Amino acid sequence: MDPTLDLLYRLADDQLILGHRNSEWNGLGPILEEDIAFSSMAQDKLGHSLQLYTLLHELGEAEPDTVAFTRNAPQFHCCQLTELPIGEYDFSLIRHFLFDHAELLRFEALADSSYEPLALVARKIKGELKYHVLHANTWVKRLGTATEEAITRMQAALEFTLPYALGIFETTAAEPEIISSGLFIGEEELQRRWEESIAKVLAQTALTLPDLRLLTPVTGGRHGQHTEHLQPLLDEMAEVFRLDPTADW
């Protein structure tokens, strides 16, 4: 695939799928503020995916709604981390923390992309992502220094989630060209920055960051290989759209 399309699909699909997962906390959050926070982040992420699908459309791909709502799981390029069910709040929080730290660093780097339309979108999105990271840090620090039960659960969620989080940085065949053309700094460099960034926050808690080199990343998502959870998500997300794709809302 063309390197720009390859990169944009990965960025946009991550935003859309995690945005949809975040929206599933609507009405279920453990406290009202968290219900609103996850719903707000869902709205932000859907907005970000729309901006990115619009860039794809400008490059000749189908309309954003068509791309978002008519593809099946094997055509999606999101990492598997984003598609896992929301589970318990501890998992959703740790996923949000690990994903959004990478996302903020990713869009800060993309603000200098050689592809100017993407750089413009990134300059907009990176400011909004600061609020996502602020939110994640606040709760990881709060629960990561709270009761024994909280710390045990957060630690377990961290250990379960990390292999999936390492899958964020799975590369595709386009990676060398993405880096050499100045589109993006590349996944390896991003991962290095990410490790530094999450370690700094976790050091302020009672949580322990395992040795990441001993973990096996869960990959495949960037190449259309997904868990059994993605297709049901897509079916539900597109249920109304597919009733009448030509309807004017």
Added chain:
Amino acid sequence: MPTEAQILDWLQAVTDPEIPTISLVDLGVIREVRLEDDGGVHVRLTPTFAGCPAMDYMRRDVETTLKAHGIPRVTTEISLREPWTSDMVTDRGREGLRRHGLATPPKLNGGLLDLDILEYAECPRCHTTNTELRTPFGATLCRAVHYCHDCRQIFEQFKPI
């Protein structure tokens, strides 16, 4: 034929769909007004937040308002060419936010949006800065929720970004 200044003046009547005390011009959402050779007008808008669901309403209100003033053809465009920052809110806009009971975002002046700035807010009632950020996510994407230790009340702030 009206001037650009005249059109911006007419557009003062178009307010934020959720904050009736601030116009889109003073909010900084309307970035450019351009007169076309055929008497039409082109308006460029930029969203405060990328996922703002109110952009379609804003476009529609801009078009309706200018057509009511006799502009035969109005085109609008949503663009990130000049991405919105809270520093684009004018002084009159900040006054409008306060009248709606919202704290104003601190001025960034091109500086970094760091954690200290995100957590800073002045209470719109008593003007103290003895306040704390309760949650960065409020009733809309562009608002955060803070607590005033002097009033002992929650208040909303238009977020700095």
